[in-house]
Amino acid sequence: xxxxxxxxxxxxxxxxxxxxxxxxxxxxxxxxxxxxxxxxxxxxxxxxxxxxxxxxxxxxxxxxxxxxxxxxxxxxxxxxxxxxxxxxxxxxxxxxxxxxxxxxxxxxxxxxxxxxxxxxxxxxxxxxxxxxxxxxxxxxxxxxxxxxxxxxxxxxxxxxxxxxxxxxxxxxxxxxxxxxxxxxxxxxxxxxxxxxxxxxxxxxxxxxxxxxxxxxxxxxxxxxxxxxxxxxxxxxxxxxxxxxxxxxxxxxxxxxxxxxxxxxxxxxxxxxxxxxxxxxxxxxxxxxxxxxxxxxxxxxxxxxxxxxxxxxxxxxxxxxxxxxxxxxxxxxxxxxxxxxxxxxxxxxxxxxxxxxxxxxxxxxxxxxxxxxxxxxxxxxxxxxxxxxxxxxxxxxxxxxxxxxxxxxxxxxxxxxxxxxxxxxxxxxxxxxxxxxxxxxxxxxxxxxxxxxxxxxxxxxxxxxxxxxxxxxxxxxxxxxxxxxxxxxxxxxxxxxxxx
Numbered sequence: 001x002x003x004x005x006x007x008x009x010x011x012x013x014x015x016x017x018x019x020x021x022x023x024x025x026x027x028x029x030x031x032x033x034x035x036x037x038x039x040x041x042x043x044x045x046x047x048x049x050x051x052x053x054x055x056x057x058x059x060x061x062x063x064x065x066x067x068x069x070x071x072x073x074x075x076x077x078x079x080x081x082x083x084x085x086x087x088x089x090x091x092x093x094x095x096x097x098x099x100x101x102x103x104x105x106x107x108x109x110x111x112x113x114x115x116x117x118x119x120x121x122x123x124x125x126x127x128x129x130x131x132x133x134x135x136x137x138x139x140x141x142x143x144x145x146x147x148x149x150x151x152x153x154x155x156x157x158x159x160x161x162x163x164x165x166x167x168x169x170x171x172x173x174x175x176x177x178x179x180x181x182x183x184x185x186x187x188x189x190x191x192x193x194x195x196x197x198x199x200x201x202x203x204x205x206x207x208x209x210x211x212x213x214x215x216x217x218x219x220x221x222x223x224x225x226x227x228x229x230x231x232x233x234x235x236x237x238x239x240x241x242x243x244x245x246x247x248x249x250x251x252x253x254x255x256x257x258x259x260x261x262x263x264x265x266x267x268x269x270x271x272x273x274x275x276x277x278x279x280x281x282x283x284x285x286x287x288x289x290x291x292x293x294x295x296x297x298x299x300x301x302x303x304x305x306x307x308x309x310x311x312x313x314x315x316x317x318x319x320x321x322x323x324x325x326x327x328x329x330x331x332x333x334x335x336x337x338x339x340x341x342x343x344x345x346x347x348x349x350x351x352x353x354x355x356x357x358x359x360x361x362x363x364x365x366x367x368x369x370x371x372x373x374x375x376x377x378x379x380x381x382x383x384x385x386x387x388x389x390x391x392x393x394x395x396x397x398x399x400x401x402x403x404x405x406x407x408x409x410x411x412x413x414x415x416x417x418x419x420x421x422x423x424x425x426x427x428x429x430x431x432x433x434x435x436x437x438x439x440x441x442x443x444x445x446x447x448x449x450x451x452x453x454x455x456x457x458x459x460x461x462x463x464x465x466x467x468x469x470x471x472x473x474x475x476x477x478x479x480x481x482x483x484x485x486x487x488x489x490x491x492x493x494x495x496x497x498x499x
Contacts, residue, residue: 181259451493
């Protein structure tokens with residue numbers, strides 16, 4: 001076994017005694033680390049509490065200053081703000097929301113913060129009703145505090161996450177100290193695939209095991225592995241890392257079990273890294289079905305209640321949009337007929353949920369040529385009409401798909417349906433491409449609002465689009481749908497590459 005106290009020891013120059021002492025001081029844990037991490041988490045919690053209290057006080061002062069030209073007593077506003085703030089902060093503390101790892105993970109905070117803010121107000125209103133104290137507070141102040149509180153909480157969370165990510169570097173005391181163990185090839189792959197500076201981790205040691213080689217002497221192999229592990233455990237006990245990552249491939253089941261048995265005896269969190277084939281999968285977690293346990297590498301299609309909620313959301317918004325936009329739709333249809341001969345609507349077969357074919361509706365943006373073979377639109381395409389170019393740049397050509405939504409072929413938000421020729425071509429060349437059809441296709445989607453639309457010149461272009469579609473499928477929520485709809489109208493990136 002080869003042990004490295006420095007992952008890149010060949011770059012470290014020879015040091016004198018003072019230099020070696022400084023290096024060991026950097027490697028060994030410092031006494032104030034736990035207090036520093038606790039202080040960072042506590043600061044994030046106090047920031048949320050302060051945001052809620054300050055919003056309540058500011059709204060109360062503004063209301064009384066405008067309506068009554070007086071300065072109110074701040075006692076009631078402070079009490080309500082503290083109560084609401086504690087209702088938000090306490091559950092977050094209980095579930096570790098303010099931990100450094102949560103900030104570094106890039107976990108979405110909008111949905112959880114909004115849900116918690118709604119729950120806090122529900123509890124406050126229920127308690128006020130039961131104690132008959134709701135009449136003691138201004139309804140204008142209450143509504144304004146409710147509306148302003150969520151943006152203030154999100155701003156506080158964004159600020160604290162940004163600060164934590166800037167302060168948590170591999171050299172900072174708040175960074176997690178990790179030790180790696182595995183075969184040399186797997187350790188090299190880890191360094192090639194991960195940047196400690198981005199992860200917010202400090203690799204303080206690496207223990208490489210002798211890889212299994214050809215030969216019938218299994219007893220000698222077991223003895224060598226035991227020797228390697230004994231030395232690695234001794235090093236880990238000395239360095240006292242926060243976490244030990246075992247990089248041994250899962251295919252080497254005996255070696256992996258030996259590593260688990262060895263490092264469960266040391267006071268450090270133990271983690272297993274999945275094999276390289278699973279690195280391309282996003283959210284890997286332990287899943288249980290009945291009494292059967294397995295590794296969940298992707299969520300199932302939406303549950304019945306989720307399907308029902310999404311369907312109600314789609315039908316209500318699509319119906320309202322059709323009624324509100326009906327004059328616009330009629331005007332666009334007239335302009336298309338005046339601009340070039342042919343029908344105002346364009347129909348094309350696309351794959352929907354479970355790869356079932358349906359006819360997608362769009363306003364015609366090209367000159368009518370029914371017998372022409374499929375060819376993807378390109379920048380400067382001479383087939384695009386004058387009104388069609390405007391429709392495509394403003395996304396108005398997609399509005400007839402509101403009928404597809406009401407009919408049940410599509411959803412407002414989901415992976416965009418591609419032409420059948422695209423599906424047949426890319427699903428053979430891009431892993432998990434067909435998984436896009438595990439949900440209904442959408443008029444708009446996570447890929448589109450991030451600018452991944454238009455012509456796909458290479459497999460890399462389509463691969464990035466598919467990655468965003470799969471992210472949407474694995475992280476679906478009504479909040480995410482609402483966010484994408486807002487971005488479709490308001491975000492500049494949603495109109496990028498539109499032609």
